[in-house]
Amino acid sequence: MNGYLIGLLIGLPSVLAGFLLLNRNRSLQKTAVILMAIVLLGSGGLAFSVRTTSVSMPAGLADLGLSLSVVANLAVLGVLAYLSGAWKNRWIGGLQAIQAGMLIWLAVSGRGVSQSGLFVLDHLAVLMLLLVNVTGALALLFALKYMERHEQRRGIDSKRSALFIAAAAFMTPAMSGLLLADHLLWLLFFWQSLIVAGFILISHDRTTLALKNARTFIGWQLFGGAVFLAGAIGLQSLARSLTISELLVFSDASLILLPVAVLVTACLVMAAQFPFQAGLLNCAAAPTPAAVMLQAVTLVNAGIYLMIRMSPLLMNTWLAKIVAVIGMFSFAAAALLALMQHDSKRIFIFSTISCAGLAIALASLANLQAIYAAVLLTLLHGATKTLLLLATSGNASSFLSVRLALLAAVSMLMPPFGIPLMQWTALEAVTQNPVALLLLVAGIVISMLYWARFIVKRLETIGQAGTMRLEPLYAVPQIAAAAVVVLLGLFSVPFTNWLIAPVLRENFRRFSDIAQADAASFLIRDWVGVNPLLLVAALAGVVIPGWLVLRWLCLRQAAAPAVAPTVESIGEVEEVTAIIEEAQETETDAEKTSLQDEANSDVPGNEVSSNKVTDTEELAPLADEHPAVGFHFPTRTVLSIFPDAPKTHLYVTVIAGALIILMFEVVIR
Amino acid sequence: MAIISNESAKLVMVLLVVVATPVVSGLFAGLARRMRLRRDGGMEAAIMQPFYDFNHLIRQQAGPAGNTAQFAILLQLAFSLLALALIVLQRNLLSALLLQSFSGLMAIAANGVRPVGEDSLRRTNPLKLFLTYQPLVLMAAAGCGLATGGFGIDAMLGLSRPLIVELPLLWLSLLYVAYISSLQEPDKALRGPLLAVERLAGCFRIANLLMFAGVVASDSLIMAGLVAVLLGYGLVVAEDLRSKLHWRLMAAWGWEFVYFACAINLSWLYIKYLL
Structure with a gap:
């Protein structure tokens, strides 16, 4: 079963990706992609049902396993060298040569070292697999239609699109391999495979810019790989093991802290943290599915995952403090750079770097909620970024896409959705590190601003959105991603208790207080005192009745007969007199007119007679929005606000439900 | 004084505070206006004048605000109310x-969404104010966290001596934040019931900041409420300074002095508790 499951997660999707590479028939390609999506979702579900399993090399074949992993890595390096033209670029060629040398060194010096680990499926890997398989499947479905249009727009050969789809399809099993790998060299192999696929995706258009971007990407990732191998050499020398599960329970973590610090640096490169962000920034010019794959599905998530996986080794050490500061710096600096951008793709990339920084910093904090928040933030960010990227490309101006993009942006900004709650959870956990705290405060404020700006801009265009229906291959991935975002955000507390709490107990078992504690002691009730469901109920309890009252007041005003101007307010008399006097003293006619209009509009009942109000077109939509409906209190109050009776019932039901939930929560507490 | 422990008593207290906040702030505003008019030799004004004004606003025709602005204004009220309840x-x-911040953000959104916030300069003012005061509030909260080792308000009120002893500069920065928040004027295009709700939300937002300052300065919730009321009165009286202390000047002071003061206070707490 164990081997079959691993084969299903890595092998079958890889075979399908190979088929996509060879196939040129469009309808067969479509069938294969849909089949691939089904396989990914099914295998993710199967992994979820199994939860924990492992595959090890037999003790006698450990050396063979090591040699195999080294050969596999060298083969991928060869493919990379061929694709990137390494011989033309001395940096890329040099990095590949260094990696090849390190690999051979590991193969020679690693004989007799413990090499039993191969693949491990645990709670953390299952959660990440679910994210990767679901978002990967959605991105693939989206890519089918998107690349067809992209081909037509740019006049690209369909063979290259087939290569693009195949590379995108291959990224998901490669990422699954990285998540499941229990041996550092197999992990590196899958990482290098991701780099190969990433290179194909970024260089797809074959323009000078695309090729340059792809080389920059590959250069940074190869640098990360070389750093990773340096860390692996250190671990092999000091801990005599390259198996992650063995390293996590290593008796003296302080002894291996230096090579762990080197591995952490590789994680930072993988997740494009400052100052290693250049590789990811260049994918802004690549087609959208490439951006989804790199930002939301694979590489960035891989960096965060590895960081969370290794966090027990650096907990409560000097390294954890440094990582917290670096992560928070990336969080704040990338947020600031996002605020300065106007192109939405670049905003998304910087927000990805920002969120990854926060997740990495959270993973280094010795705090229960911070660890949970790191895992949940990774999942939430992956799903939300997928939705954002899908909804803002393709038919981005369609009715559905505009609203879903708005939903995704709101979930980045506001509770009850999870991402802002995770940011505030970090605030609670980081108080012991003042530098990280200041960076976090700056990052939170700036993140609020750039998302608020994005939302306001989207809101301004919402009225111009077309009513065009999205094609199923565009609509289905967006709707599915939106469902994941909403459900994960609203049910983040039960989800955490059900699926993330076991991650902590499993991954941090080296700490005796965690290993011996009762499972119930790891459950949480809320995030920094906020339970998303309770918050929804409370917001609904205020906003919905408030909206009803506002509508009633507006309708009442619309239905009321025009009244003669009367002044009840002494304060307003003073204000109006002052404005009129100012108008009399003003020299220009235009200013006079505007000030007198302002004065008139401030007198009750005078709004209609004011030129400023009656002449503008702004009131026209208002008149449509608030037709003069007769007001009959109290018998028809609610129905007069909502002429559509079924809607009224819906709203009343929602209010009642919200209040019941609210009271229920209050009583429970 | 003992911390209130009974849940139902707390709920009653929440309702009382929610009702009392606009009433008290209205009375203070009326009193301050009467004093100002007397001093200037103007007409006599009723203390209840702010309530008449509010009632008048509700009866006025709504301005040309779209659904989004309406929604933002209501969310602003909801977030500030919930923050006060917490x-x-x-x-x-x-x-x-957190909820208070989102109330502030909704205030920006309400003023920034067309057709209400057509004037781009006016749209950026609340944003600049938000940028000035929001980090200060978070720094004050961080100071509380450093001094008490957590963020539970009950723990802060349960201390043997009020937190203000540890956080004098951060406490002053909170007053500064409350003052510059009170300078925030809604968009001119907002009128009628929408302006009334916006004013109500603004009143709760300032009340939250004053309650926070009250919690820092006292050892019980009742005492914190009293401190907040006193500070609120001081804020209304200080409104006379508004013409002299323009928000731009206040924002500049914020960046030049108040942040420096907060950093000194935080550094002191760090040296005392973490080194």
């Missing part, structure tokens, strides 16, 4: 401040 219930300070 402070009175003595829950986590961070959660209250």
